[in-house]
Amino acid sequence: MSTVLLGMPGLPPASPRGTGNLRGDEAFPDAARSALGNAQLRRNIAHATTTIRGKRAAVVGELPHWEQLREAGRQLKSHTMAHLDEYLVQLEAAVTARGGVVHWARDAAEANRIVTELVRATGSDEVVKVKSMATQEIGLNEHLEAEGIAAVETDLAELIVQLGHDKPSHILVPAIHRNRTEIREIFLREMGDAPADLTDEPSALAAAARRHLRRKFLSARVAVSGANFAVAETGTLSVVESEGNGRMCLTLPQTLITVMGIEKVVPRVQDLEVFLQLLPRSSTGERMNPYTSMWTGVTPGDGPQEFHLVLLDNGRTRVLADEHGRDALNCIRCSACLNVCPVYERTGGHAYGSVYPGPIGAVLSPQLTGVEDNASLPYASSLCGACYDACPVKIDIPSMLVHLRAEHVEEHRRQSRTPAVESVVMRTLSWVMGHPRRWTAAARMGRLGRLLRGRRGTIGALPGPVVGGWTSARDLPAPPTQTFRDWWRGQEDQK
């Protein structure tokens, strides 16, 4: 402990450079520009997000207590983050008592090293994987590959991405940028055992994936998973999924290694009643996802007889140290904010660079890495507020974006790279947008619309090199006198 306290009153470190997938190769405006030129991509994403928005609205509308659930989710998460150290220690004790082994990883490199050593110890050179954001974040597959261990993704969308030599573009549906025709072509070209008469019917494509992975599941000795929730009180881990690939990985192999961000802990079993209602309705627009698995340590005679839990920091404690940004840790990765975001819908997920795209990515990635490493992401938003309205745990992403922009401008000012006039305008905007009531008032009166409107009626007048770059790359009409929110609703109605 003393070694740590020496650093006080500094801040915990951000996710170090060099390992993992939190940083893109190019800034958002550049990456977005090429995406905006890809009509097929935009059509695929618009089709999928339109479908899911409709389904989500229907199942959310069924629950009379939806707003109370969201509020409870928000409070539960805030409470947990305020006692995070206590809950992690409690979780560790509970998992250990049930025969599991808990490991702690300060960053991506350490987590990768731990997992590699655990796999090596089993003698296996192959692992089956359940889709997990945490392992994508740390670049586990690439690391294992370099160490001579094959990582087989078993989620259908991940398989599509892996076979297509592609990158994930959505938290929940990493292959959302592909339509059925493209998926059929990828399967025929890359799968090796796809039937020659494969059609582009989704059921036929799913059946091909089933056949392709079956042997792997039945013979796998080691699985790597993430976790949606971990209950501190009992040590119970939970994975929420659809296809049954999660169950296969969590049940059949002898050894299970779960990599989990430290923010995934929840206090008590009963709290799952909140999250198990919020998550499926928000993510796939279902009343409940097909399969949810819960396990506690090792159960003799049932499932893996060796269980390891890797608790990952990798910049999360840095986020926790920011009063205005820490709510980003409350995210349950439902992806509802992506599906309602007008910017995401037009650019897709790849433009964000990090494995976390969309509105949540725009606030989480720069905080995990430090804003200087993902400086353009906080500008990847029109601040329309749709993400806030959709978020099942009520994360105020728009306010957080404004906070991060201010932080970025401040950082530039400190390095005196930004002319003073721009930072003044930016800070005024931040002041207006930083407070919900001021923001609403200003926006309602149309002042902000005029402030932001460019010569050609597009949003092109935001100051700063990065902002200017991003806004000039897109073709959103500016709201003349409407609020962004009203404008977005209007856009929706036109569909």
Place this chain on the structure above:
Amino acid sequence: MSSPDAGSAREEVLGRIRQAHTAAAPQPWPYDDIDRGYREPERATALTGEALVELLVDRLVDYKAVVHRCAADAVGETVAARLAGRGARRVVVPVGLDPSWRTAEVEWLTDEPALTVDQLDGADAVVTGSAVTVALTGTIVLDAGPDQGRRALTLVPDHHVCVVREEDVVHGVGEALTRLDTGRPLTWISGPSATSDIELSRVEGVHGPRLLDVVLVGS
């Protein structure tokens, strides 16, 4: 275990959390003050009796599960009809399944001694009971009890015939959690295996059982 400074990683992460809390003091938010306002409307809208069962049937059918309602003394024949309807001949059963439920003329594979994965893969179907069922979401929960067996049994065979007793049906997720012991491995099943990965539309049938027959037993 993995590296000499594994212990210090633990201390350092915990230390960083405290450091973060010092840098930005969290708002005190006692657990007992968390607003559970969702519970009252949930209770107020909860159904009972036949209405509850009808809600469950509606939800299950919506997921493309097939539902058969029967009386307590007709489970054996209902199960037999479901197995015959799908042409199942080799059928897996957990050790504790009610013997009166397994009257069908098929080859029964009892999980004792434990069946191998290949034996499970070679079976046509599995018949089990269930622990609790949530009507509102159409979710059947298995808790690996004697009439359900270990998790692999209901995962590998392609056809799952699941017996649900009406007295085990509850309205919402919260009620189900109070009845369950999370110390046991739990599997929450809502319809046959499915995916939303292609254009975000739900398609039934991927790695888990592609056919789910629910036998709903009146109380």
